Each structure stands twice: as C-alpha cells, then as structure tokens.
Amino acid sequence: MVKPAFKKQFLIGGSTESISEVIENILLLLKEKNLQIEDMDFRIELVLREMIANAVEHGCDKNNDFSQIKIKLEIKKNQISISVKDQGDGFEWQKRDLETLPIFAENGRGLIIINKTADRIEFNDCGNKIKVHFDFSEVD
Amino acid sequence: MKGKRVELLFEQQTAVLKIFVEVNFENSNPIKEKSKELISKNNVENLIIDLSSVPYLDSSGIGFVLSIFKFMRDKKGKLILLNPNDKVKRVLEVTKIDTIIKIFYEKEKAVEELS
Numbered sequence: 224m225v226k227p228a229f230k231k232q233f234l235i236g237g238s239t240e241s242i243s244e245v246i247e248n249i250l251l252l253l254k255e256k257n258l259q260i261e262d263m264d265f266r267i268e269l270v271l272r273e274m275i276a277n278a279v280e281h282g283c284d285k286n287n288d289f290s291q292i293k294i295k296l297e298i299k300k301n302q303i304s305i306s307v308k309d310q311g312d313g314f315e316w317q318k319r320d321l322e323t324l325p326i327f328a329e330n331g332r333g334l335i336i337i338n339k340t341a342d343r344i345e346f347n348d349c350g351n352k353i354k355v356h357f358d359f360s361e362v363d
Numbered sequence: 364m365k366g367k368r369v370e371l372l373f374e375q376q377t378a379v380l381k382i383f384v385e386v387n388f389e390n391s392n393p394i395k396e397k398s399k400e401l402i403s404k405n406n407v408e409n410l411i412i413d414l415s416s417v418p419y420l421d422s423s424g425i426g427f428v429l430s431i432f433k434f435m436r437d438k439k440g441k442l443i444l445l446n447p448n449d450k451v452k453r454v455l456e457v458t459k460i461d462t463i464i465k466i467f468y469e470k471e472k473a474v475e476e477l478s
Binding site: 279328332 | 458
C-alpha cells in the first residue's frame with residue numbers, strides 16, 4: 224500500500240529570531256522519520272538557512288512582524304520537498320547562473336549553494352517561491 | 364543587551380580578530396565594517412580570524428570572510444582562519460573558501476605561519 228504524503232506548514236515573520244527555531248523543528252521532524260538521506264542534517268540546514276535568508280532579505284517588510292514567510296515540508300515516497308514563499312515581488316531566476324560558484328565575489332553565493340546541495344531546485348514564475356527536493360531510499 | 368560581536372587581540376604580536384556570533388545576512392555588514400575599522404586603526408599587517416566562537420556562517424558570512432581576505436590582500440598582508448567548528452568548516456569547503464584561505468586548528472601554528 225502506498226503511504227500517504229506527510230505535509231506540514233510553518234509560518235514565520237520577517238524577523239530572524241524564528242529562523243533557527245523553524246529549522247530545528249524541521250530537522251527534528253525529519254530525524255523522527257528516520258529517513259536515509261546522505262548527510263541530511265547538514266545539507267538541509269544549509270539549504271534552509273539560505274532559502275529563508277533570501278526570503279527575509281528580499282521578500283519581507285522589516286517593519287511588519289506578521290507572519291510573512293510560508294515554509295512547506297512534504298515527504299512522499301522517496302523524496303523530501305521543502306518550499307519557501309515570501310510576499311515580495313520575486314526575481315528573474317531565469318537569468319541567474321546557478322552553477323558557477325564565484326570564488327572571490329562577496330555576494331551571490333546563496334542560490335548556488337542551494338542548487339549544489341539539493342538534488343533538485345525549482346521556482347514559481349515570478350520567483351518569490353523556491354522549492355527544493357532531496358531524494359532518499361525508502362526503508363520499510 | 365547585545366554582547367560584543369568582534370574584537371581584535373594580539374597574540375605574540377600577531378593580530379587575531381575574534382568573532383563571537385553567527386555571521387549571517389542580518390549582521391555581516393556591520394561586522395565587516397567594524398572589523399575593517401579595527402584592522403586599519405591598528406595597522407594590522409597579517410591577520411588571523413578566530414572562528415572558534417562562531418556557531419554558523421551563511422553565504423553572507425562567507426562574503427564577510429572574503430571581504431576581509433581582499434582587504435588584507437590589498438594591504439599585501441596574509442589572512443588565516445582559525446578553529447572553525449565542523450559545520451562552519453563544511454560551509455567553507457562547500458563554498459571552496461578552503462582553497463584560497465588557509466585554515467588552522469592550533470593557534471600556535473597559525474601564529475608561527477604569520478611570523
């Protein structure tokens with residue numbers, strides 16, 4: 224029988240205090256599921272921190288503490304998917320190079336780190352939602 | 364009350380910039396400015412950044428390290444990173460910073476390298 228997908232949603236505000244807490248909660252939840260993902264804690268924390276930092280930096284009204292960033296976690300058959308959506312205008316992700324890591328540049332690493340660490344990455348059309356996928360081998 | 368985030372110490376005449384907090388998108392700019400101010404004010408020629416009290420560096424934190432690296436390079440000085448924790452070490456590896464900046468785990472050896 225196919226297991227139903229596990230879904231959970233988190234809402235956080237434009238402040239940074241809640242970032243560590245939500246990441247901790249997600250990692251704890253994943254640990255409880257006993258998923259066999261290589262280097263899971265490090266990879267998911269790295270990706271989540273960059274995704275949420277982008278959302279806070281570019282997609283939040285810093286004067287409004289109301290929950291503005293939507294984080295969705297979904298676990299189905301062989302895959303964890305995590306999406307982060309903010310209320311900003313997004314960006315032209317189609318024009319960004321997500322492959323070439325700049326060695327000496329001071330900015331522009333976040334999305335490349337996400338792309339290189341997750342198994343797959345996707346955006347909505349306007350670029351205010353990013354979704355990453357991590358594959359795992361299912362354990363009975 | 365906010366504690367101190369960065370201070371400059373001297374270890375056998377070698378400058379050590381000690382960072383006490385996670386460096387992220389929120390605080391990397393003020394930490395960078397403060398660090399450059401301390402380096403300039405003290406005429407630092409070579410520098411160790413002590414990361415032992417830094418729980419995490421995100422990509423903005425990496426930007427901070429690179430900014431200090433270039434700042435020191437422009438002054439013809441050297442930069443060494445000291446004692447990153449496992450997580451920070453992994454971030455330095457993923458971003459390939461470890462290929463351009465030396466990382467040491469013993470302060471004495473880092474000081475010796477710059478002496």
